[in-house]
Amino acid sequence: MKKCLLLFTCMIILCLYGCGSKKESASKVEPIDCEYAYMNYAVSGDDGYYFLCGGLVAFWDGDLEHQAVPLCNRPGCKHRTDECEGRISTSHPGKLFYSDGYLYAFSQWWKEDPVTKEVSYPLWRIAADGSGKEKIFYVEGDLKMYTIYEDVVYYQIEEIDEKERRICSVWSVPLKGGEAKMIWKSGLQYGNIAVLQGFGGKIYFDEEGVDMSIDMNDPELDFDGLDWEHYAYAYDPQKDEVIKDPLKGEDDSLRFASIRSNFEGNLIYVLCNFQDRNKNELWYKPKDEGEEPVYLGKQMTGKGADRNMIGVADPEYRYMEWRDRETETCGLKIYDHENNLVYEMQEESFDNWTYWIPGTEKYVFGCRERQLEDEAWIETTILVLERDKLADSTARIIPLISN
Numbered sequence: 001m002k003k004c005l006l007l008f009t010c011m012i013i014l015c016l017y018g019c020g021s022k023k024e025s026a027s028k029v030e031p032i033d034c035e036y037a038y039m040n041y042a043v044s045g046d047d048g049y050y051f052l053c054g055g056l057v058a059f060w061d062g063d064l065e066h067q068a069v070p071l072c073n074r075p076g077c078k079h080r081t082d083e084c085e086g087r088i089s090t091s092h093p094g095k096l097f098y099s100d101g102y103l104y105a106f107s108q109w110w111k112e113d114p115v116t117k118e119v120s121y122p123l124w125r126i127a128a129d130g131s132g133k134e135k136i137f138y139v140e141g142d143l144k145m146y147t148i149y150e151d152v153v154y155y156q157i158e159e160i161d162e163k164e165r166r167i168c169s170v171w172s173v174p175l176k177g178g179e180a181k182m183i184w185k186s187g188l189q190y191g192n193i194a195v196l197q198g199f200g201g202k203i204y205f206d207e208e209g210v211d212m213s214i215d216m217n218d219p220e221l222d223f224d225g226l227d228w229e230h231y232a233y234a235y236d237p238q239k240d241e242v243i244k245d246p247l248k249g250e251d252d253s254l255r256f257a258s259i260r261s262n263f264e265g266n267l268i269y270v271l272c273n274f275q276d277r278n279k280n281e282l283w284y285k286p287k288d289e290g291e292e293p294v295y296l297g298k299q300m301t302g303k304g305a306d307r308n309m310i311g312v313a314d315p316e317y318r319y320m321e322w323r324d325r326e327t328e329t330c331g332l333k334i335y336d337h338e339n340n341l342v343y344e345m346q347e348e349s350f351d352n353w354t355y356w357i358p359g360t361e362k363y364v365f366g367c368r369e370r371q372l373e374d375e376a377w378i379e380t381t382i383l384v385l386e387r388d389k390l391a392d393s394t395a396r397i398i399p400l401i402s403n
Contacts, residue, residue, distance in 0.1 A: 029062055030360035033265040034313065035147065035197050039355045040095040042365040042382075043103070045128055049359075050103055052094035053367070054380030054403035057086040057103060057126055068382060068401035071103075071130045079403070085132050088124045097148040099175065101128050104148055106139070106155075123153065137173065139180075144168065149198025151175040152237065154183075156193045156205075164217060165189040170196070170205060170235070183235050184242050190216055195232075195259050199267050200287065203235040204246065204259055230274050232256045247271065249281055249295070260313045261287075268296075268313050314358040317342065317390065321356065332356060332366075334390060342390050345397060354383070362388045366397070379403065 032044040041052040048061040051068060056079055060068035070079045071086035079087055088107045097104045103126040120138040127133070141157035148154075153175055158168045168191045173180040188209025196205045208230050215221065232255040234246035247256045249271050257272035257280075267285040282296040316336060323330040331346035332354070347354065347368075354368040366383035381402040389395040 030362055032359045034261045034357070034359065039357055039367070040097070041355075041367050042357060042359050043096050043098045044360075045098050045103075046101070050096060050098060050128070051365070051367075051382045051401070052096045052105065053382045053401055054369070054378060055087055055089040055094065056084070056380075056401075056403045057088065057096070057105075058382065058401045059128075059130070060382075060384075060400055064384070064386070064398055070401070071126060071128070073130045085130060086126065088126070088133065095146065098128070099148070099151055102126065103128060104153075104175065106143060106146060136177075139171075145193050145196045147196050147198055147203070148175060149203060150201075150237075154196060154198070154203050154235075156196060158191075165212065166216075167191065168193055168207070168209075170203075172237070183240075184233065188212065188229055189214070194257065197259055197261070199259075199261055199285075200289065201236070201238065202243075202246070203237070204233070204256070205235070206230070206232045206255070206257060228274070230255055230257070230272075247283070247285070247293070249283070251279070251281075254279070254281060264315060317358070317387075319356050319358065319364070321354070323350075342393070343385075343395055356385075358387065360387070362386070 029044055029046070029048060032042060032049070043050050048059055050071070051058045051060065057071040058068040059071050060066070070077075070084070072079060072084050074083070074085055077084050081087065082089070088105055095105060105124055105126075107122050107124055119142070120140045121143040122135040122138050124133055125136045139155055139157065141159055144156045144158055146153065146155035151174065153173050154170060156168055156170050158166055160166055167186055167189055169182050169185040170193070171180050171182050186207050186209060188207060189212050191207050191209030193205055193207055196203070198204075208228055210216070210226050210228060214226070232245055232247065234243045235241070236243065245255060247269055248254070251271070251273070253273050253275070254271035256269045257274075258270040260268045265287040267287070269283050269285065271281040271283060273279040278298075281298060283293050284296050285293045318335045318337065320333040320335065321330075322333060328350040329346060330350055330352065331344065333341060334343040335341055349370065352368055352370050354366050356364060356366045359365045364385040364387045366385065368381045368383060370379045372379050379402055382400045383397050384400055385397045386395040
């Protein structure tokens with residue numbers, strides 16, 4: 001009888017610690033109050049952190065002694081197919097958002113209308129306890145950029161009009177249900193939106209494109225000689241209006257081209273001169289209303305300059321992702337703002353691509369991608385770097401989970 005009771009107890013314990021079971025949070029969760037354009041693969045929840053790891057949603061309790069676990073409770077699941085409760089197959093490294101016990105992300109598993117051949121992309125809602133996932137709506141059209149801000153989904157789609165001109169627009173739809181509404185449509189063609197992000201109650205976005213009168217299908221067209229136009233906007237949902245050039249400096253030729261919020265909730269942005277990038281300016285905008293933006297100096301230009309935007313999103317350190325094609329080496333260097341090198345790491349392989357974001361005061365997160373030689377599979381690994389130990393040179397990089 002005692003043996004049966006012991007066996008039954010062991011079975012219960014094993015069931016409680018399945019592959020998707022979440023451990024108790026070992027420490028207080030520091031909120032990730034930032035967004036890094038297409039690199040928004042790490043978010044904070046009520047009791048831990050969630051990651052997009054090559055399309056697999058994973059949970060980590062914040063304890064460096066623990067690994068992250070797939071957000072899936074299916075016994076024996078390999079987490080590589082759409083049957084997995086935690087897999088949604090997103091672009092790399094992906095964008096993930098958390099709200100009221102659920103995670104949200106668009107999937108690349110689009111569907112095609114058999115008659116019109118038009119495609120649509122699903123927005124997935126994944127339960128933060130690993131109990132399941134569901135598609136809550138589809139976006140029709142060619143989905144490009146999106147963000148979720150104050151429980152509203154804002155997204156860019158690209159459509160082709162009757163004259164075969166590619167035109168982009170920005171739409172909004174409430175996260176909890178409602179009708180989709182177009183809030184802005186470009187007056188340019190062949191356009192692109194590189195920024196779409198919420199901050200201070202507004203949605204900031206930019207556009208780049210060419211005049212509608214140009215025939216982009218003309219075989220004689222000098223594509224390199226085209227006059228590209230650049231504009232920046234902010235949408236105010238309270239007033240339902242779009243404001244042109246909301247972030248400006250003294251130089252009218254500058255418009256914001258890159259924008260990040262850091263883990264203090266403040267905004268870092270670049271005012272760009274598209275004819276002479278040596279004139280680009282770096283600015284800081286406090287999250288508190290009424291405080292004026294602060295000029296930080298000229299932005300770095302040249303190789304890797306855009307990727308180095310992650311460095312200025314940290315109030316103490318600059319993160320320099322370096323890649324040398326001659327020696328086929330790459331890695332990460334971290335400096336303080338007095339240009340003292342405080343940390344250096346070299347990747348094991350030149351084929352590795354790692355996207356770093358300073359998520360909290362305690363942690364820097366990394367998303368490393370590596371093409372496997374023997375199969376058509378990109379191995380993705382979520383890393384954590386001990387940011388709070390950079391000053392005394394004891395910081396470690398710890399892998400949390402691979403897909």
